[in-house]
Amino acid sequence: MRQDIERIILEPERIAQRVMALGKEISEDYKNKAPLLICILRGAVIFYSDLCRAINIPVKMGFVSLSSYGENSESSGLIKIRQPLGWDPINEDIIIIEDIIDTGLTMNMYRQLLLEQGARSVKICTLLKKPSQKQEIALTYKGFDIENEFVVGYGLDFAERYRNLPYIGVLKKEIYAK
Ligand code: PRP
Secondary structure, X not given: OHHHEEEEXXXXXXXXXXXXXXXXXXXXXXXOOOOEEEEEEOOOHHHHHHHHHOOOOOOXXXXXXXXXXXXXXXXXXXXXXXXXXXXXXXXXXXEEEEEEEOOOHHHHHHHHHHHHOOOOEEEEEEEEEOOOOOOOOOOOEEEEEOOOOOEEEOOEOEOOEOOOOOOEEEEOHHHHOO
């Protein structure tokens, strides 16, 4: 897979350090609560599993599968729930754990849905944020700001590949422009 990567932007050690800091922040902010951490499958799975272990207060774990990109390199603007949460969000203090925010459509739609379903509070934690937001996002926790480039690895894919790279890198254009 390495030959398909133009350059690495976040090495595993740098990601791990930032994840530890986010875990510490969340542990302090939620110290007398047991928040429900919702993993947005599939992209957030690796960030989520590392982040959960960097948090030292009790948490509940929930998983939902959302999709807006499908096999494309740009958001369709239409968010599909591939697999529902299967958990009643009523009165829960929720932190949505996301790998990347691009247009912001996925997070805004899902946050709104959880609030309509009766969640007590809904905050967003994303590892990466691109500058190309179409909508304002109330973002509480953020790992890194990145440029507007197509990145893969550490959970992020192109056509379901590269998720298992331990680093985050920019994909060569010829791979996704084929
Ligand atoms: C990606 C990513 C976010 C969303 C961000 O998911 O994981 O959920 O797009 O884009 P937005 O801010 O423009 O809405 P994708 O649809 O690729 O599914 P995946 O997580 O299964 O890869």
